[in-house]
Amino acid sequence: MPEECSCCGQKTEPEPGFYYKAMYCTYIIWVTIFVMNFLVLGLWLDLSPFSFISLYTIQLIILLPFIFRYARVIHIYISVKYDKNAIYKHPNKVMRSSTHKPID
Numbered sequence: 001m002p003e004e005c006s007c008c009g010q011k012t013e014p015e016p017g018f019y020y021k022a023m024y025c026t027y028i029i030w031v032t033i034f035v036m037n038f039l040v041l042g043l044w045l046d047l048s049p050f051s052f053i054s055l056y057t058i059q060l061i062i063l064l065p066f067i068f069r070y071a072r073v074i075h076i077y078i079s080v081k082y083d084k085n086a087i088y089k090h091p092n093k094v095m096r097s098s099t100h101k102p103i104d
């Protein structure tokens, strides 16, 4: 992961241990997937507990990298305040064009 955004200069890890809090987002995503699986596989399709747990485990193994990434994304969206003029405060100003003008 880069240390800062190339467009606006926002640090991707504002403080040490910043992403430990993303574990709560991961937990919420996992519980949501579990509840959806329970409703569909357990109640609607009436699978046995062994089949249910096996399918759930396979899903989690496949989705694990995506869940970790999106938990971090959700966490930084919640934690970092949006600054609409941040791109113009960044020294590199990579995205400067006619479509990107400062907002007053």
Ligand SMILES: [Zn+2]
Pocket: 005, 006, 007, 008, 009, 010
């Ligand atoms: Zn940015």
